[in-house]
Amino acid sequence: MSFQNPVFIPGPTNIPESLRKACDMPTIDHRSPLFGQILHPAREGVRKVLKSDSAEVFIFPSTGTGGWETALTNTLSPGDKVLAARNGMFSHRWIDMCQRHGLDVQIVEAQWGAGLPADRYEEILTADKGHEIKAVLATHNETATGVKSDIAAVRRALDAAGHPALLFVDGVSSIASMDFRFDAWGVDVAVTGSQKGFMLTAGLAITGFSEKAMAATGSATLPRTFFDIRDMETGYANNAYPYTPAVGLLNGLNEACRMLLDEGLENVFARHHRIAEGVRAAVRAWGLELCAISPEVYSDTVSAIRTPDGFNATDIVTHAANTYGVAFGVGLGEVAGKVFRIGHLGSLTDVMTLSGIATAEMCMADLGLDITLGSGVAAAQEYYRAHSALPQKDAA
Numbered sequence: 001m002s003f004q005n006p007v008f009i010p011g012p013t014n015i016p017e018s019l020r021k022a023c024d025m026p027t028i029d030h031r032s033p034l035f036g037q038i039l040h041p042a043r044e045g046v047r048k049v050l051k052s053d054s055a056e057v058f059i060f061p062s063t064g065t066g067g068w069e070t071a072l073t074n075t076l077s078p079g080d081k082v083l084a085a086r087n088g089m090f091s092h093r094w095i096d097m098c099q100r101h102g103l104d105v106q107i108v109e110a111q112w113g114a115g116l117p118a119d120r121y122e123e124i125l126t127a128d129k130g131h132e133i134k135a136v137l138a139t140h141n142e143t144a145t146g147v148k149s150d151i152a153a154v155r156r157a158l159d160a161a162g163h164p165a166l167l168f169v170d171g172v173s174s175i176a177s178m179d180f181r182f183d184a185w186g187v188d189v190a191v192t193g194s195q196k197g198f199m200l201t202a203g204l205a206i207t208g209f210s211e212k213a214m215a216a217t218g219s220a221t222l223p224r225t226f227f228d229i230r231d232m233e234t235g236y237a238n239n240a241y242p243y244t245p246a247v248g249l250l251n252g253l254n255e256a257c258r259m260l261l262d263e264g265l266e267n268v269f270a271r272h273h274r275i276a277e278g279v280r281a282a283v284r285a286w287g288l289e290l291c292a293i294s295p296e297v298y299s300d301t302v303s304a305i306r307t308p309d310g311f312n313a314t315d316i317v318t319h320a321a322n323t324y325g326v327a328f329g330v331g332l333g334e335v336a337g338k339v340f341r342i343g344h345l346g347s348l349t350d351v352m353t354l355s356g357i358a359t360a361e362m363c364m365a366d367l368g369l370d371i372t373l374g375s376g377v378a379a380a381q382e383y384y385r386a387h388s389a390l391p392q393k394d395a396a
């Protein structure tokens with residue numbers, strides 16, 4: 001087993017050395033002002049990464065899934081109606097969680113590979129004259145299919161319908177990697193985890209609540225204890241948690257936000273876009289197709305790549321791990337065996353990405369696919385040469 005190779009799964013991502021060091025710290029009293037010096041800047045950093053002036057940030061020892069539960073249980077009551085589209089495995093799992101919590105989910109089925117159908121949302125919301133729908137769920141980036149959705153369009157759908165439902169956005173594989181605008185899009189609850197754009201290990205559910213979502217906690221009656229934001233608020237006011245926080249990870253989160261904000265969010269997004277475009281150039285050179293059906297939904301954090309009919313795409317992932325010690329992502333749910341995924345988010349450079357593309361080529365050739373070695377690498381190299389990550393000096 002080698003730990004030398006970068007991973008190309010769509011989270012957890014590669015961890016920069018500075019973040020590993022930030023997480024590795026001595027024990028401190030987690031009910032002391034010293035803890036507050038880690039907690040409060042981390043919350044403020046997350047707020048900035050969300051592009052919000054006013055979101056209340058709550059961070060739990062959990063993962064993105066816990067963030068979903070935080071959104072639902074703090075704002076909704078049993079039997080409440082929610083609107084959600086299913087266009088991949090993660091939107092499916094959030095719907096499943098709603099149903100297990102006794103919510104009444106109106107599901108819009110969408111093609112796996114397409115974005116959220118904001119126009120259908122608008123029709124449904126307009127028809128809901130009695131405002132029975134209490135929340136609209138939107139998965140910003142479907143990690144299973146490599147598809148991004150237009151959250152601004154979902155907000156426009158709500159506004160056009162004059163509908164007061166809360167807007168919950170799963171930004172687990174987009175926040176801190178792709179443009180995300182909490183305030184401008186009128187997001188009510190944003191959800192993410194520590195192990196993707198924030199480049200840390202898994203272990204934190206990171207959520208942002210709008211004023212409207214905060215107000216909804218007063219009347220929400222779904223059972224909640226561990227994820228109760230009211231207890232968390234009381235804890236935060238005393239530089240503490242209602243239980244024992246993951247101090248090292250929070251210290252890492254604080255540092256991650258500092259890194260992202262120092263780089264500049266727009267530069268972070270541009271870097272992800274550039275790296276993703278190189279991967280997409282490679283996919284085209286291989287003569288393969290993305291699961292994402294059109295360029296406007298291409299994700300800049302993960303590409304799900306279709307393999308020819310009759311070929312089990314999961315074999316590429318198994319072969320890469322066994323033969324080259326490199327991790328790619330398997331297909332999930334409806335697209336299991338039909339796609340393999342290259343994760344290209346977090347701490348990644350052009351050069352690291354080229355190694356992943358080269359490995360994917362070796363695997364596909366080893367397994368008998370008609371792939372010319374070097375074709376994808378060359379296409380990505382051309383793209384990266386033409387779109388350098390570093391400031392250019394004059395040739396003279």
Ligand SMILES: Cc1ncc(COP(=O)(O)O)c(C=O)c1O
Pocket residue numbers: 011063064065066090139141142143144170171172173193202
């Ligand atoms: C879009 C999306 N939502 C939710 C989740 C679930 O997050 P976690 O695995 O951190 O619980 C994931 C995980 O990959 C994801 O990609």
